[in-house]
Amino acid sequence: MSLLEVRDLHIRIDGHHLVRGVDLQIERGECLALVGESGSGKSLTALSLMQLLPRHARCDFERWQFDGQSLLGTTEAQWRRLRASRIGMVFQNPMTALNPTMRVGDQIGEVLREHSRCSAREARRHALELLERLGIVNAAKRARQYPFELSGGMLQRAVIAMAVACKPALLIADEPTTALDVTVQAEVLALLRELCRDQHVGLLLITHDLGVVEAMAEQVAVMYAGRIVEAGPCQAVLSQPAHPYTRALQQAMPRLDDRRDSLLAISGTPPDLSQQLNGCAFTPRCERAMQICPVRQPAVYAPSKARRCECWLWEPQAQGAGR
Amino acid sequence: MSQLLQIDNLSCRFGETVAVDQVSLSLGAGEVLGLVGESGSGKSTLGRAVCGLVSPAAGRIVLAGEVLPRHFSARDFRRQAARVQMVFQDAYSAMNPRMNVLNSLIEPLQLQGKHRGQERTCAMQWLERIGLPRRFAGRYPHELSGGQRQRLGIARAFITSPQLVICDEPVSALDVSVQAQIINLLHELQRDTGVAMIFIAHDLAVVSHLANRTLVMYHGRLVEEGDAALFTSPQHPYTQALIAANPAAGKALANSGSLRPPAATGCAYRLRCPKAINDCGQHRPVVEEKSGGRRVACLRLD
Numbered sequence: 014m015s016l017l018e019v020r021d022l023h024i025r026i027d028g029h030h031l032v033r034g035v036d037l038q039i040e041r042g043e044c045l046a047l048v049g050e051s052g053s054g055k056s057l058t059a060l061s062l063m064q065l066l067p068r069h070a071r072c073d074f075e076r077w078q079f080d081g082q083s084l085l086g087t088t089e090a091q092w093r094r095l096r097a098s099r100i101g102m103v104f105q106n107p108m109t110a111l112n113p114t115m116r117v118g119d120q121i122g123e124v125l126r127e128h129s130r131c132s133a134r135e136a137r138r139h140a141l142e143l144l145e146r147l148g149i150v151n152a153a154k155r156a157r158q159y160p161f162e163l164s165g166g167m168l169q170r171a172v173i174a175m176a177v178a179c180k181p182a183l184l185i186a187d188e189p190t191t192a193l194d195v196t197v198q199a200e201v202l203a204l205l206r207e208l209c210r211d212q213h214v215g216l217l218l219i220t221h222d223l224g225v226v227e228a229m230a231e232q233v234a235v236m237y238a239g240r241i242v243e244a245g246p247c248q249a250v251l252s253q254p255a256h257p258y259t260r261a262l263q264q265a266m267p268r269l270d271d272r273r274d275s276l277l278a279i280s281g282t283p284p285d286l287s288q289q290l291n292g293c294a295f296t297p298r299c300e301r302a303m304q305i306c307p308v309r310q311p312a313v314y315a316p317s318k319a320r321r322c323e324c325w326l327w328e329p330q331a332q333g334a335g336r
Numbered sequence: 337m338s339q340l341l342q343i344d345n346l347s348c349r350f351g352e353t354v355a356v357d358q359v360s361l362s363l364g365a366g367e368v369l370g371l372v373g374e375s376g377s378g379k380s381t382l383g384r385a386v387c388g389l390v391s392p393a394a395g396r397i398v399l400a401g402e403v404l405p406r407h408f409s410a411r412d413f414r415r416q417a418a419r420v421q422m423v424f425q426d427a428y429s430a431m432n433p434r435m436n437v438l439n440s441l442i443e444p445l446q447l448q449g450k451h452r453g454q455e456r457t458c459a460m461q462w463l464e465r466i467g468l469p470r471r472f473a474g475r476y477p478h479e480l481s482g483g484q485r486q487r488l489g490i491a492r493a494f495i496t497s498p499q500l501v502i503c504d505e506p507v508s509a510l511d512v513s514v515q516a517q518i519i520n521l522l523h524e525l526q527r528d529t530g531v532a533m534i535f536i537a538h539d540l541a542v543v544s545h546l547a548n549r550t551l552v553m554y555h556g557r558l559v560e561e562g563d564a565a566l567f568t569s570p571q572h573p574y575t576q577a578l579i580a581a582n583p584a585a586g587k588a589l590a591n592s593g594s595l596r597p598p599a600a601t602g603c604a605y606r607l608r609c610p611k612a613i614n615d616c617g618q619h620r621p622v623v624e625e626k627s628g629g630r631r632v633a634c635l636r637l638d
Contacts, residue, residue, distance in 0.1 A: 050511040150595055165375070166594055194374040194538060196592045199581040203589035221512055228583035265516035267541040269567055269582055275520050276545065279513035282481055 014081060016041045016215040017062075017183055021075035024057050024066065024239075029287045032057050032072075033239040037217075039183065039232075042209055044216040046226040046247065048262070049236035052283055055219045058236075059187050062217070063102055064092050080182055098128040101176035103205075105188040107168035111160045117171050118144070118156025121178055128179045143174040147204055166197035170204070177208055184209070187219045202229055223266055227251060235259045238284050238294035245320030255314075255322040258295045293324065301326060340365045340499060340532050341386065346395035347556075348381050355381040357556035358395065360623070363532055365499070370547030371536040372578065374594070378556035379536045383502045386534070388416045400499065418448050421498040425505035427489035431477045437463070437488060438473040444496050462491045466521060483514035487521065494525055501526075502534045507542060519545055540567065540578060549629070552578065554605050555598040558623055561631040571632045573609045603635065611636040 017039040024032035032054040039045045049055045061072045064087075077084045080099070087095070096102075104110040112120055121143060122136035131139070137156075144152040147170040160168055169189060176184060186205060190198035206229060209216045218229055226233055226247060233251065234244040235258065243256040254260040264277035281298040284290060292307040293299070299306065305325050314327035325331055341363040348356040356378040363369050371379040384390040386397060388408040397404045399419065405412055424430040431440055441459035445451050451458040463473060466487040477485060486506060493501050503522065507515040523546060526533055537543050543550055544567045551561045552575045560572040570576045577592040593608040603621050606612040613636065621633040 050513060148591075148595060164595075194594065195540070195581040196374060196577060196590075196594045199583065199589045200591050200594060202583065203591060206589065222583070223512075224583040228587060228589055262512055265513045267516070267519065267539070267545045268584075269541045269544055269579065270584075275523060276516035278516035278520055280517075282483070282514075 015039060015078070016080060017217075018076065018078040019062070019074060020077075022058065022061060022072065022077075024054070024061055024070055024072045026067070026070045031239050031286055032061070033290075035236070035239075035241055036244075037234065037241075039215040039217055041182070041215050042213040043232065044206070044209055044218055044230045045232040045234060046218045046220060046230035047234050047236060048220060048223065048226055050221060050283060052286075053236045054239040055236050056187055059102075059185050059217065059219055062185060063096055063100055064089075065096075065102075094128070097124050097176070097181065098179040099181050100183045100185065101179070101181035103169070103172055103176045103184065103186040103189045105191050107165065107172045107192070108160060110172050111168065113160050116157055116159060117163065117168075121156075121171065121175050124175050124178045139178070140174070143178060144171065147171075147174055148200070165193055166201065169193060169197075169201055173201070173204060173208075177212075177214070180212060181214065183215045183217065185217045185219075188221070189218070190225065191220075191222075198225075205229070223251065223263060224268075235262070238290070239286060240294065240323065242295065242324070243320075243322045245317075245322075249317065249320060253316075255316040255320065255327065256295075256324050257299050257301050257326070261298075261300075303331065338365050339363075340367075340400060342398040343382075343386075344396050344398075346382070346385060346397060347393045348378070348385055348390050349393040354556050355390075356385065356392075359553070359556075359558045360395075361551060361558070361561070363500070363534065365532055366530040367549065368526060368533040368535060368547045370543035370550035371534060371553065372538060372540055372543050372550060373553035374538065376555075377553040379553050380504050381556075382553070383422070383504050383534055383536050386500070386502060387420050387422055388413060414447075417444075418496060419498055420500045420502065421493035421496065423486075423489050423493045423501060423503040423506045425508055427482070427485035428477055430489055431485070431492075433477055435476075436473070437468070437475050437477075437480075440477075440488060441491055441495055444492055448496050450496050458495065462495050465525075466491045467517075481514075482510055483517060486510065486518050490518070490521060490525070494529065494531070497529065498531060500532045500534070502536070504536045505538070506535075508537065508539065515542070522546065540582060557604060557633065558631070559605065559633050561629075563629055565628060566630070571626070571630065571637055572634050573611050573636070574605050577608070603633075609636075 015038045019037040022032055022035040035058055047055045060066050066072055118140045121140035125131055125136040125139055141152050141156055149155050149170055190201050208214055230247045233247045234241045237258050243259050261279045265279055267276055279298055284294050292309050293311050296302045296306040311323045311325045314322050316322050343361045345358045345360055346356055347358055373379050381390055385392050391407050438459055441462055442455045445455045468487055507518050535546050549563050550566050552559050554574050560575045570579055580590040596607040598604040599607050602617040606616040615635055621635050623631050623633045625631055
């Protein structure tokens, strides 16, 4: 049984249909990377899994199983107990995720006190242990400091400490390293990886960097304009992308080991989601678009075992069109 | 290639903080120099010093045979703007929100008295050159997407035909697909106009695409400089760590000890360096010239 299973998630805000039928599945101890450009709906998806969407957003699930039970119909009071204790979250910008007027150690302790009813002293001790485990030198001094006194890498470690303090079963990390230097990024990613494996935590990693995906994830889901256009085991998907969008993303990414003269940019911009979309949303930017593409939403195909891809090119009749 | 820019032992300070620490470099006309390093390494300050936006504490900058004054007067700024332009990371805050696309392009021409009487035509030509439709001329910055805004930022820098363009993280705020468009645009414009460029970025892969030569900075100091070979055979342990930190398949994520602060004496990198020995704490390593135009500041080279 999977740790998390979501089927047919829709999110609408002010009449804009921003997430249009997303399926996700995460196993214990595994990392699922959700990749896509800004505006593709990946952050909204993450927020909906914590029920942290803005109040005027409407979100519908067909199925939402977490750790053996359905989360449909969970009340806000129940959610307050679930958040942080069962599902933890790491945000992109640690500076805005932390309270600027509260000492770092106290913020980590607060999470513990809220969820495990331990004494202030125990919470402080545990917070210190966490910071030390995350590689912070001189943790006792750092715990007494305020967020502005810490570097970005240290702050993100503090946020991770808060997210994992209550040993959640699922960790959602929304672009956790985008604001960090590459060297710091590598260290923070390694920490997340280790936490997942050691504590058997499921990790939903949201990123736009395919390099990060390659280094971290077992499974990958590629999102475009509110839909998951391709999903499957990371290695298979990235070595042989089945969807033209996945391939285009890969070719647009500059790489150290392959310095071509010019990068293959994806022309155009993602679609305007305030409009009704009929066919495949990627059609206007797709080099392989066919007549049917702008008209009908593609069916879901299985290019190989455990993979899925939403593209008409996989229709047996389209084989001649040359995938 | 004739020399365009020469920097000798440049230092910049903000109060007690030494942002740039005795850096020397040279740049030929039409050359693209990459500048990489972690945040706080002084790469942006170095770029700003060349524009005159930061006053150096020591050292000198020679541009086209002329030594730049330490403190710029209004006249110096105007002269410098005709020769050196900048492209910023956040194109939105680099623009006047109340000026439309066309006027944003005409303004630099008017300020420098270039293409007099032809400003409008020239601006429209540039609009096309950067790949924005003509109908965008009347739009305002907030009506443009991030990629379109950066295109406009680039056009504003190139439109007055400067000799040197300094790009400070021009693509770090953009999505991969748009980032590739902008990198290609910069590459094309550089090739067509033959302008010299200093390209500042923290993403090594992006820099390796554009730069002929790359300079790696740590804690305000130059640690290594080299051509494309820098990325395949880095010699300084810090450059090696930067390259190892780039995430990729089948590679263990490296720990380079980024939480350890720069050392106050000797080599600034020694507290993070796996090769450090006692001597590294005694003297600051000098920048040595190696074969193939490589320059490295490290005591522990094989």
